[in-house]
Amino acid sequence: MPGTQTLLLVGAGHAHLHLLRHADRLRAAGWDVVLLAPRWFDYSGVASAVATGALPVSDGRLDVAALAARSGVRHLESLLGDLDTGARIATSATGEQVTYDVVSIGIGSVTAGGGGPVGEDVVAVKPLARLQTLVDRLPAHAAATVSVIGGGSSGLELAAQLAVRDGVARVRLVDGADRVGAGLPPGARRYVDRLLAARGVEVLTDRQVTRLEATSVTLADGQVFEHDLAVLAAGLDAPPLLERLRLGDARGIPVRATLQHVDHDDVYAVGDCAFFTPGPLPRVGVHGVRQAPVLLAALEARGRGESTAGHVYVPPRHWLSVLDLGDGLGLAVRGRWWWGGRGALRLKRRIDRRWIDGYRGTA
Numbered sequence: 001m002p003g004t005q006t007l008l009l010v011g012a013g014h015a016h017l018h019l020l021r022h023a024d025r026l027r028a029a030g031w032d033v034v035l036l037a038p039r040w041f042d043y044s045g046v047a048s049a050v051a052t053g054a055l056p057v058s059d060g061r062l063d064v065a066a067l068a069a070r071s072g073v074r075h076l077e078s079l080l081g082d083l084d085t086g087a088r089i090a091t092s093a094t095g096e097q098v099t100y101d102v103v104s105i106g107i108g109s110v111t112a113g114g115g116g117p118v119g120e121d122v123v124a125v126k127p128l129a130r131l132q133t134l135v136d137r138l139p140a141h142a143a144a145t146v147s148v149i150g151g152g153s154s155g156l157e158l159a160a161q162l163a164v165r166d167g168v169a170r171v172r173l174v175d176g177a178d179r180v181g182a183g184l185p186p187g188a189r190r191y192v193d194r195l196l197a198a199r200g201v202e203v204l205t206d207r208q209v210t211r212l213e214a215t216s217v218t219l220a221d222g223q224v225f226e227h228d229l230a231v232l233a234a235g236l237d238a239p240p241l242l243e244r245l246r247l248g249d250a251r252g253i254p255v256r257a258t259l260q261h262v263d264h265d266d267v268y269a270v271g272d273c274a275f276f277t278p279g280p281l282p283r284v285g286v287h288g289v290r291q292a293p294v295l296l297a298a299l300e301a302r303g304r305g306e307s308t309a310g311h312v313y314v315p316p317r318h319w320l321s322v323l324d325l326g327d328g329l330g331l332a333v334r335g336r337w338w339w340g341g342r343g344a345l346r347l348k349r350r351i352d353r354r355w356i357d358g359y360r361g362t363a
């Protein structure tokens with residue numbers, strides 16, 4: 001009978017945005033849908049360009065409250081504070097309680113530690129709302145030195161973009177591995193190496209950071225480098241909240257292929273905060289996006305009292321990702337295939353705009 005079971009969505013990440021848009025299908029399957037999430041969602045596809053001031057914040061910002069209202073979903077504008085999986089009660093950070101039948105958690109990730117103490121004024125890549133303040137933290141004088149710690153996708157994007165930004169004189173990119181862009185195909189890696197060299201980025205590889213402060217970075221070999229601003233981009237972990245709630249650990253909430261918690265059939269997890277036990281997945285938006293229709297179909301079946309066993313997530317072997325390297329250049333990669341240049345960035349902007357407009361009700 002419609003409307004007799006409560007589905008609580010925690011976090012408005014990629015997968016849950018899709019469920020919000022299709023809330024009518026969930027209602028038709030018998031769910032009363034409740035969302036517990038902050039008002040704003042910031043889209044990571046444009047995060048580095050927003051952080052360096054190349055795009056305005058509004059280009060990547062979605063009004064979750066407006067989407068929930070359009071979809072007829074009750075929205076508690078807060079964060080998850082506590083979850084009692086036995087009693088099936090969620091408590092928000094502001095103290096409101098929701099009794100649910102099924103909960104789905106999609107609260108994203110946090111920045112992984114840099115290998116030692118990290119000072120308060122260091123800008124980490126997550127949360128994105130704080131990364132957006134990067135450009136305002138650049139010193140007023142026109143010759144800033146910036147250290148970026150971590151040579152993965154977000155560290156590469158930020159180092160490459162900062163190197164061509166007015167007011168930045170010097171960019172240092174530090175990584176513990178023997179090369180930056182380790183996940184890229186060899187030709188794409190060489191493309192990035194050449195681009196960083198042409199922009200004067202100082203790349204320090206095989207260097208472990210032992211301390212990162214707002215004004216200096218200390219390496220394991222004792223070297224200390226000074227800077228005006230430090231950016232921590234050393235990878236992504238699941239939020240520590242999950243460990244406190246005994247739902248998972250830094251790898252995430254352990255889920256089966258059905259996206260259900262390994263020990264709790266009533267708890268689903270998606271995106272960066274999920275630890276996909278059939279085979280760990282990298283923390284990229286594509287998984288949240290592609291898990292969404294699987295989760296939606298599983299919940300529709302469950303609401304109608306049908307079997308959900310067939311609704312499993314099969315991760316794609318390859319997917320397109322495009323780095324924004326600044327100055328109008330992009331690097332598109334899919335498996336071993338890659339393509340660098342202006343067309344790659346134009347493609348990225350088109351894909352990102354279409355995705356975000358889809359949730360603004362303007363597409």
Ligand SMILES: Cc1cc2nc3c(=O)[nH]c(=O)nc-3n(C[C@H](O)[C@H](O)[C@H](O)COP(=O)(O)OP(=O)(O)OC[C@H]3O[C@@H](n4cnc5c(N)ncnc54)[C@H](O)[C@@H]3O)c2cc1C
Nearest residue numbers: 011013014044045079080107108125271272283284285288
């Ligand atoms: C600088 C940067 C650039 C990136 N660029 C790309 C890219 O171009 N392409 C790509 O595929 N990936 C990119 N990534 C990775 C990407 O950010 C993540 O993989 C993706 O955002 C994960 O999606 P998600 O839906 O799991 O979580 P998110 O998109 O992080 O959404 C989670 C939501 O949950 C909310 N939330 C958090 N805690 C709580 C709580 N306690 N209660 C309720 N709600 C909560 C958050 O406010 C957020 O809106 C980038 C990452 C960074 C840091």
